[in-house]
Amino acid sequence: MKNCIIVLVHVYFVFFIHVPSSAENLVLVTAKESNYSILVDPDAPKTVALAARELQSYLEKISGKELAIVSSSNGPLIALGDNAITRAADLPDATIAADGFRIVTHQGNLLIYGHDTREGELDPENGFSRGTLFGAYALLEDVLGVRWFMPGPSGEYVPQTDRIEIEAIDQIDAPDFR
Secondary structure (H helix, E strand, O other): OOHHHHHHHHHHHHOOOOOOOOOOOOEEEOOOEEEOOEOOOOOOOOOHHHHHHHHHHHHHHOOOOOOEEOOOOOOOEEEEEOOOOHHHHOOOOOOOOOOOEEEEEEEEEEEEEEOOOOOOOOOOOOOOEEEEHHHHHHHHHHHHHOEEEEOOHHHEEOOOOOOOEEOOOOOEEEEOOO
């Protein structure tokens, strides 16, 4: 009997008591409306600009809402690459590999950044780093459910919804290849 009461009390707390979390989910789009824009530094490498266009395109395919790509904003943001917002967040990135990335929700914004080499530059391993682009693709695939089976529109699966909500996330990852 005592064990039964303990189990019932535990179930009550798990299902009926809401403990506010310090990390809130981000609602990027709801009913084809959004306050978010995609921030890219004007001097960002071409791969970061490509990441912005890819995110913009697929977020619109998913939700029907096209988010603006901006170089500055006061509103909530999806901040890509190295920019004032990601620098101000002062998040450590020492563990990010050469082509790696970090996806993190921070103070109402979604930050996606990694090591990105500019055209003609090489990273310390004598390669080209496209971390932010890989981070954008990881968000689309792992979080939003987009799948690419072969090139072209007929080879992709894009889920459709009128609400895009991102759970609090802090993910550091890198492609398996280099």
